[in-house]
Amino acid sequence: xxxxxxxxxxxxxxxxxxxxxxxxxxxxxxxxxxxxxxxxxxxxxxxxxxxxxxxxxxxxxxxxxxxxxxxxxxxxxxxxxxxxxxxxxxxxxxxxxxxxxxxxxxxxxxxxxxxxxxxxxxxxxxxxxxxxxxxxxxxxxxxxxxxxxxxxxxxxxxxxxxxxxxxxxxxxxxxxxxxxxxxxxxxxxxxxxxxxxxxxxxxxxxxxxxxxxxxxxxxxxxxxxxxxxxxxxxxxxxxxxxxxxxxxxxxxxxxxxxxxxxxxxxxxxxxxxxxxxxxxxxxxxx
Amino acid sequence: xxxxxxxxxxxxxxxxxxxxxxxxxxxxxxxxxxxxxxxxxxxxxxxxxxxxxxxxxxxxxxxxxxxxxxxxxxxxxxxxxxxxxxxxxxxxxxxxxxxxxxxxxxxxxxxxxxxxxxxxxxxxxxxxxxxxxxxxxxxxxxxxxxxxxxxxxxxxxxxxxxxxxxxxxxxxxxxxxxxxxxxxxxxxxxxxxxxxxxxxxxxxxxxxxxxxxxxxxxxxxxx
Numbered sequence: 001x002x003x004x005x006x007x008x009x010x011x012x013x014x015x016x017x018x019x020x021x022x023x024x025x026x027x028x029x030x031x032x033x034x035x036x037x038x039x040x041x042x043x044x045x046x047x048x049x050x051x052x053x054x055x056x057x058x059x060x061x062x063x064x065x066x067x068x069x070x071x072x073x074x075x076x077x078x079x080x081x082x083x084x085x086x087x088x089x090x091x092x093x094x095x096x097x098x099x100x101x102x103x104x105x106x107x108x109x110x111x112x113x114x115x116x117x118x119x120x121x122x123x124x125x126x127x128x129x130x131x132x133x134x135x136x137x138x139x140x141x142x143x144x145x146x147x148x149x150x151x152x153x154x155x156x157x158x159x160x161x162x163x164x165x166x167x168x169x170x171x172x173x174x175x176x177x178x179x180x181x182x183x184x185x186x187x188x189x190x191x192x193x194x195x196x197x198x199x200x201x202x203x204x205x206x207x208x209x210x211x212x213x214x215x216x217x218x219x220x221x222x223x224x225x226x227x228x229x230x231x232x233x234x235x236x237x238x239x240x241x242x243x244x245x246x247x248x249x250x251x252x253x254x255x256x257x258x259x260x261x262x263x264x265x266x267x268x269x270x271x272x273x274x275x276x277x278x279x280x281x282x283x284x285x286x
Numbered sequence: 287x288x289x290x291x292x293x294x295x296x297x298x299x300x301x302x303x304x305x306x307x308x309x310x311x312x313x314x315x316x317x318x319x320x321x322x323x324x325x326x327x328x329x330x331x332x333x334x335x336x337x338x339x340x341x342x343x344x345x346x347x348x349x350x351x352x353x354x355x356x357x358x359x360x361x362x363x364x365x366x367x368x369x370x371x372x373x374x375x376x377x378x379x380x381x382x383x384x385x386x387x388x389x390x391x392x393x394x395x396x397x398x399x400x401x402x403x404x405x406x407x408x409x410x411x412x413x414x415x416x417x418x419x420x421x422x423x424x425x426x427x428x429x430x431x432x433x434x435x436x437x438x439x440x441x442x443x444x445x446x447x448x449x450x451x452x453x454x455x456x457x458x459x460x461x462x463x464x465x466x467x468x469x470x471x472x473x474x475x476x477x478x479x480x481x482x483x484x485x486x487x488x489x490x491x492x493x494x495x496x497x498x499x500x501x502x503x504x505x506x507x508x509x
Contacts, residue, residue, distance in 0.1 A: 151362075168367075172356070172360055176336065178376050
């Protein structure tokens with residue numbers, strides 16, 4: 001039983017990372033209609049940068065916050081390249097983000113090499129209900145949950161958040177009332193960058209990061225996001241947590257090699273079910 | 287005072303001429319209709335006035351703020367009625383986004399304020415779209431197809447609201463309509479647009495008796 005509880009909490013911690021990456025995808029997709037394949041790169045970049053800043057002697061928290069801020073700026077830059085030209089079709093933007101994601105590999109290898117990196121997180125071991133887990137997993141959850149609550153409040157309570165939702169709901173009407181849809185798109189990319197960066201800095205102490213770690217993150221983040229049709233951050237949170245728990249349980253009971261396949265299988269199933277249910281009619285009606 | 291003045295406006299979409307030498311004007315506190323069938327170029331004119339489409343030639347002058355009730359209403363379906371209204375005041379800055387005054391103007395929206403706009407009936411959505419446009423505190427309200435897809439009784443109720451707003455507030459309205467009967471009963475003047483050109487204009491009571499208009503738009507039975 002305590003084994004199971006341990007796996008569960010560890011899984012939730014891992015899943016929080018997927019949820020953060022997934023909600024970043026959702027934030028960008030809702031406002032711009034672009035699936036941002038550079039989303040995982042934000043996490044890798046922020047993680048690598050944090051390790052450098054910590055090595056340089058900057059304290060914890062400050063290093064992590066700085067890395068998240070840089071990830072947000074990089075998010076805006078990716079946004080400018082991907083949607084900056086007026087009239088760029090979302091499909092084209094998607095390919096641009098894919099290209100930028102690959103470009104990020106080159107930058108990361110030049111700056112940080114191709115070896116795995118990590119940095120210490122919250123030290124120590126916590127005992128929860130008889131299960132002993134690394135305390136850092138609790139920190140991940142302790143940060144992720146308030147971040148999602150803040151996101152929910154931002155979208156539902158502030159005019160800026162409502163304007164972002166308005167762009168997601170009806171881009172034409174948003175232009176009619178004078179909302180600058182392109183600027184809102186860039187803001188969404190900044191948000192996506194920050195959320196991706198946060199995923200990176202939070203999970204790296206328990207999972208080493210290499211330049212190509214973004215693949216795992218984007219596959220799982222996308223699987224989490226696709227559960228909510230790429231439009232509902234709340235569902236992305238639940239999806240991410242479920243994925244994390246499922247994968248940890250599978251690894252914990254001895255089939256560790258199949259972790260990523262779980263995400264792929266889940267994603268495929270959801271997409272097939274959704275395609276069968278809504279079909280091309282709903283797409284055309286948008 | 288002339289609020290909107292359009293002179294010799296021509297608009298082309300990749301070669302095809304959508305508007306050809308169109309001139310019209312709109313004075314403060316006037317309600318003027320632009321009547322035309324599908325594809326006559328009405329929506330193009332709205333887009334030029336809102337700055338969404340650039341003219342090929344001609345002059346467009348708008349003195350003051352213009353707000354648009356777009357064709358098909360185009361409410362923010364997932365957002366509440368109140369949020370739809372608030373975002374109508376987006377350009378005003380935070381202090382200009384208080385919705386109280388709109389609920390006084392359109393009290394029918396009060397019980398709907400927490401509902402998602404997408405769940406409302408067509409007539410209610412049109413009211414939201416009008417309220418959202420009024421939140422921009424416009425000098426000119428441009429309504430693109432007030433009656434499209436709405437039941438006659440609903441249209442009559444909306445027209446009543448507009449009449450009140452016009453009478454009590456001196457609201458200036460440019461009404462773009464396919465329904466000539468409605469347009470002529472609501473407005474004091476009208477322009478008739480056909481294939482991108484103004485073919486007829488004048489006072490509404492005169493136009494209502496004009497044979498060319500009654501033949502084309504009113505089935506000859508306008509009384």
